Amino acid sequence: MNWFRRFMMGRYGVDQLSFAMLLLSMVLVMFTRGRLWFLAVLGFVLLGLAYYRMLSRNISARARENGLFLQYGQGLQNKWRGWLARMNDRTHRYYRCPGCRQRLRVPKGRGTIAITCPRCHQEFIKKT
Numbered sequence: 001m002n003w004f005r006r007f008m009m010g011r012y013g014v015d016q017l018s019f020a021m022l023l024l025s026m027v028l029v030m031f032t033r034g035r036l037w038f039l040a041v042l043g044f045v046l047l048g049l050a051y052y053r054m055l056s057r058n059i060s061a062r063a064r065e066n067g068l069f070l071q072y073g074q075g076l077q078n079k080w081r082g083w084l085a086r087m088n089d090r091t092h093r094y095y096r097c098p099g100c101r102q103r104l105r106v107p108k109g110r111g112t113i114a115i116t117c118p119r120c121h122q123e124f125i126k127k128t
Ligand SMILES: [Zn+2]
Pocket: 097, 098, 099, 100, 101, 102, 117, 118, 119, 120, 121, 122
């Protein structure tokens, strides 16, 4: 393994982004059949990119990409958690204000009511 260590010296190596790319490319290549062949091609491109990143000597650029990826992943995770929490909420309904897109929480089971947005004060009618 000595030659490998020497080969990897000064190169970026594996990070979370490359790992995710490798996983996704494997899934794409293995499970893509027939008319979706272009997804397999995409998988190979992704595989190539993952290796390119691992062997790259531009470490700061690669670290920056990985940082963005982690940030994005965190955002997705928060969205998913929020969605789950709203799905499990049996006592409230969630609406978005038609005026400012603010998310509003209203108690369930009050029939048709007029809701006033606390942010932009627009009124709208919803069933609860
Ligand atoms: Zn509003």
